[in-house]
Amino acid sequence: MFKRLFIAIILLGMIVGGIVWFKFFRDEMIAQFLSGMTPAPVPVTATTVEPVTWQPGIDAVGTSLSAQGVDLAIESGGLVREIRFKANDEIAKDQVLLQIDDDSERASLSAAQAALTVAEAEANRARTLSERGVGAASTVESTVAQVASARAQVAQVQTSLDAKKLSAPFAGVIGIPRVEVGQYVTPGAIYATLQDLSRMRVDFSVPEQQIANLIMGGAVTVASEVGGYSAEGRITGIEPRVDPNSRLISVRAEVQNPNGQLVPGQFLRVRIQLPQEDGVIAVPQTAVSSSLYGDSIYVIRQGDTADELKVEQVFVTLGRRSGTRIEVIKGLASGDRIVTSGQNRLTSGAKVRIDDSVTLDDKTGN
Structure with missing residues (x-):
């Protein structure tokens, strides 16, 4: 009985030992196989960093106002005997608009x-x-x-x-009549609005940190998200105080509106043009990867052989943005070749293959 138990224990030990030996043998063979495999280079797009001419600016949102615009009011009460205008008529200065009895x-x-x-x-x-x-x-x-x-x-x-005879104080476009013939009106009642649409004002606000960049007569560009309106103008007024609640300063600009595309009250995007700067390092925004550790860019370096390319993750300090480009203050130098797409599969030291068959960004600094 004891002899049989001893033989069984020996056989069980041999089986367990064989299983353990096979596991270690398999893992070693897999490791040797994988160590002999070379990962394929990751395809990426790239561009060379070059100094550009940078057009800085201050971006803001504004509201359009007519250079001349008023709500026309009744001066003396009575019955409306005659209305001498229709909605959206072009009105001349001193033209009679309304006749009260x-x-x-x-x-x-x-x-x-x-x-x-x-x-x-x-x-x-x-x-x-x-x-x-x-x-x-x-x-x-x-x-x-x-x-x-x-x-x-x-x-x-x-x-x-x-x-009793109400005339236009200036030339412009008149709105919808708010009174009817035969209606009794009282002094002060609004009977229409008159707007001069040939020139428009744009009111907007900028942060107090930008006060030093605001000058009377400075160039601005305004654009509307409706109808593709775009025009250039000049700053005509700067509020001499900062709003203590918002820490913003109010600014007014004037633009031409020859075709009447812009109407009072519209939402506008405003950009104040600042003097150009030469020699600024700016890269496509697609080249920048952001994480909890900071902003980084993958720079392409020469590998161990002449045909091999590797990437190095370089942490950078970013500055201003303009269009599709962003300024790099620290971390890159002119001549560096950087990855502009495909970063999601990269780590520092990874091998890459450049494929620039698709152009993602221009090289202008605007």
Whole structure:
């Protein structure tokens, strides 16, 4: 019995030992096989770093305003007798737009003019009698005062009459009428809006850190996301104080709008053009990889052989952005060849193969 148990234990040990030996043998063979394999180079696109002419600028968002724009209001109440414009009409300066019923004022003007005529006749008669020595000087003075009073009355009634006829203060495009013929209106009621669309203002704000870069007459470019509108203009106003709540400073620019594409109230993207800078290192934004450790770029280096290329992960300090490019302040030098796409499969020291069959970015600095 003991002999059989001993033989069984020996056989079990031989089986377990064989299994363990086979596992170690298999792992060693796999390691030897993998060590003999060379990974294929990773295909990437690349570009050479070159100094460019950089066009810096300040980006902001703004709102369009007409250079001249007002809400037209009723000066004197009454019934609307005539509306002499339609929506979106081109209006000339001093063109009559609205007529309020003025029959009462016309009657008052006729009475005032008649009273003036009588006063002037009495003044002439008193002056003649005084010259002949049969009239008192006080009578002449009294009649002259009556003439002056009558003339003032005529002027007052004429002013009331003119207030019934509403004219355009400047040329522009008028909006939708807000009153109807026969409607009773009160003083101060808005009856239309008038906008001069030939020149437009753009109001926007920039951070207080950019105050030093703001100058009167500085060039700006504005663009609308609707209709592809784009125009250039000049800064015409800089607020002399910073908003203590937002830490922004308000700026106003003026642009031309010959075709009337831009209308008041539109959202605009604004860029203030700053002086050009030469010799700036800028790379495509696709070349930059960001992580918790910082921003990095893969730089292509020569490998162990003449045909071999490897990459080195270089951490860089980034600066300003413009279009599809970003400024590199520290970490790269002119002449470095960098990876612009394919970084997701790379590690530092990996072998690469350059495939520039697809161009991802231009080499301008704008």
